[in-house]
Amino acid sequence: MSFNDKTVKELHELLVNKEISALELTKATIADIKLREADMGAFLKVTENEAIAQAEAIDARGIDSSVVTDGIPLAVKDNIVTKNIETTSASKILRGWIPPYNATVVDKLYNKGMIVVGKTNMDEFAMGGSGENSSVKPTHNAWDLNKVPGGSSSGSAASVAAGQVRLSLGSDTGGSIRQPASFNGIVGMKPTYGRVSRWGLIAFASSLDQIGTFAPTVEENAQLLQVISGFDAQDSTSSQVEIPDYASKIGQDIKGMKIALPKEYFGEGIDEKVKAQVLAAAKHFESLGAKVEEVSLPHSKYGVAAYYIIGSSEASSNLQRFDGIRYGYRADDIKNLDDLYIKSRSEGFGEEVKRRIMLGTYSLSAGFYDAYFKKAGQVRTMIVNDFAKVFEKYDLILAPTAPTVAFDLGSRIDDPVAMYMADILTIPVNLAGLPGISIPAGQVDGLPVGMQLIGKRYAEETIYQAAAAFEATTAWHKKQPLIFGGAE
Template identity: 60%
Template sequence: MSLFDMRLSDIHNRLHHKDLSVSELVDASLKQIGETDGKIGAFLTMDEAGAKKQAGELDAWTGERGLLFGLPAGIKDNIVTEGLRTTCASQFLANYNPIYDAGVVTKLKSAQSVTVGKLNMDEFAMGGSNENSSFHPVRNPWDTSRVPGGSSGGSAASVAAGQVYFSLGSDTGGSIRQPAAYCGVVGLKPTYGLVSRYGLVAFASSLDQIGPITKNVEDAAYVLQAIAGHDERDSTSANVDIPDYASSLTGDVKGLRIAVPKEYFGEGVDTQVKERVLEALKVYESMGAVWEEVSLPHTEYAVAAYYLLASSEASSNLARFDGVRYGVRSENPANLLDLYRRSRSDGFGAEVKRRIMLGTYALSSGYYDAYYKKAQQVRTLVKRDFDQVFERFDIILAPTAPTTAFKLGEQADDPLTMYMNDICTIPASLAGIPAISIPCGLAEGLPVGLQIMGKPFDEATVLRAAHAYEGNTEHHKLRPAL
């Protein structure tokens, strides 16, 4: 058994009893990265020297040790790390070395985990396949001819490949959950505001949320415990009590009320994906949970509303990248306007330009009411659908993605088809509710993700339901044969 196939609590006990050292853990991580990342491409920047130095310091540590103590982790490359290059997988930030840590990075340092490097992603988190990285695409460890999902494809692939014990990703419209489904790992998008966005390079500020990617649900609960909490530096951070998530992992779901929205099983959802999710419902039935089909009628408008809102916010957020303050600057411009034009033309990739143009158009005079305002109204309707369902049910269960991972290049020239891959994850993002993707089996040898959505700030119930299913199945133990 690989060290990284063990549960977090088991590794913690080994470290505590000195049966294992942090240096051994970090060396195992670096060795696996060295042996596999040439095939996968999950990392953009490594910090081998820093990781080994920190491991030595932790081995000499005599104080209290938390559960994340000494665990090698990877950080998505849109989460800033002091002194460690943060590129957002864009040529625009190819030389950017931040002078501060993101809120979640500060929390991980307090928990004494070890960051081994920064993980590849779609440029500025815009994409669903990790083919939009300006450096190189990430490949799925289950089949290197296929995508790992996006935009947190590097974060999911690194965990699936056993390169790191856990990773952090960011989720705007499904960018933690969809790659977790494609790579056969656990990906949690917390309630909007539960985890600080301070130091997360903004794509769409009203949607972005940082969350953990792990190999099992128990580990996701521990990582969430470490990174959740109020941050006064983030104006959208919620000042709520943080429960002990691990204590909710009872394995008991008797009487749990599950809603199954019919809109998530319609046209475009692969037959085998439907079968795996329906099989999961039978497992819940056997454990004493009850379920009922419901309707979320505004689901069909969610994708259109999301891409208008996210692109509008992106056009505003990315206006700061102008070649003047930081990032790559074009040489020998004719004047200031030419500097802006050439820096942005050279620095941004095609997908980022596409979304900036769409967002700028939606926000422009004469179109704001017709597009952006209307999309905000639709967002309210989508959230109202969820609120009404949660009046009667505890969780909502659905596929994470309509299909399994597709081939590299298969949808690269068809952005609309690519956008539809997020049809199952976008509604929860618009509503700001917590959602987790967990493995629920294979379809033709590729992982299928089961999505569990919950009430705002009720991550405890979402984790309890996910953990109970995991405890009655073996799907989370499957590993890719790299």
């Protein structure tokens, strides 16, 4: 029996009333994963034995009726460290590494009774926007197996959309939660930078990385974010701002809410059909009582250039630790120390990772730091100021999540610039450290279109309020791909 069509709240009621056990739910989830995995490629590891042992322990102590996530299975992106469970960031260089500790978010999951059933596939070290840069296998889009699922949290998004799991964790450095959520027709939240601890997240770009949440509905997404949020002394960038009840405004109307439409997010390069769907969604918000007006974010057009300098520079520093000495892949036939470094990294890293390391090292090198890295930081400040100016008058910003719907597997893999531009609408949010969500807002040619709602720092509950109001009065979130039992 499968339970993947039931919400977390419905599953909680079944568990509390002992109509099902945590063990039965976990075994059913693992069966759903295995049933679809040959088509999806969403998982790098299914943690069946560990999950079953955890479920048995939860059943033995009894379900806590006050904790909605108690006994609920989920998947975790493979760049989030899990104790005694192989964690590779989908890279050859980390293959076989068994961490001796959990990421803070994983401990938080366990503290609320959640059961990790697997580690999801991803673009290597979170570098990619299509799910094709994994060193193991590509992930496929749940709606069309010939399309990309988006990236870098490809497996986390696709597994939820395909009905393999109900919930998952991903990470978002330049759009890596919101873009695959858009491509797969689910809800993906990148919280405010610092809301969720990065301790135990294998770093790509430390000033941009943020762990976030995937779910089929807005409320379930909020419930999962509630579990993983909070201050962590082990993360020096962790925020001490009080964590609200993210679901507290869900169900409230949005009359009088002021929503901004940035003209730069609807201009050149945005597919006309995608644009039409998102503008229709804006009209729907007006029908719900919101006030929608056009604004300008003039420096957002420089976001991609600034991001790939800042992100790659931070990556070149963070990835120095993978040297073939302490852990991970070590090349054979080594003659000296230089040989060890060069061969291990050349053989262990994929092409996209090496490309970004070289770009970042160049940007930080003597004679080029001021011209590139320093200037990118100045552009970042201008982008931050653009958002601050808009938020003086508006509650939220509404825009497409991605310029297009999911594209064909293989169609951009040899064109890095085209791949990078796919993140043009999500990157500015990371540069500014703001929260942003992608929710289903339509379809084009049978593929999902995502709408992005961006809020002020620490305004996740307002984002959830507006997203839930849209969801409650539309049916896009109810559509399912064929692999999950959807109609032709």
